[in-house]
Amino acid sequence: MVRQGYASLLRGLLPEVEVSEAASGEQALQLVQDSIPNLVVMDLSLPGISGLETTRRLRQRLPQL
Numbered sequence: 672m673v674r675q676g677y678a679s680l681l682r683g684l685l686p687e688v689e690v691s692e693a694a695s696g697e698q699a700l701q702l703v704q705d706s707i708p709n710l711v712v713m714d715l716s717l718p719g720i721s722g723l724e725t726t727r728r729l730r731q732r733l734p735q736l
Contacts, residue, residue: 677712696720700728707733 674692681690691708693699696717702708711729715722729736 674714694718696722696725696728699725703729703732708736711736 674694678690678692681688689706691702691706693702694717696719699711699713699717700720711726713722713726717725720728
């Protein structure tokens, strides 16, 4: 619910920006394979792979992120 609220807020404030959502760390890692984000807002208590571990893996793949 919080994730959807943030996404809705970002879409409203920045309609020209693509906003993607992931419900798990695994899904976030999959989304990054399809398109490289400019910004990631991460929940540290994601189900499955934790948000902290997901962030670590994202930074390994995309050091500029």
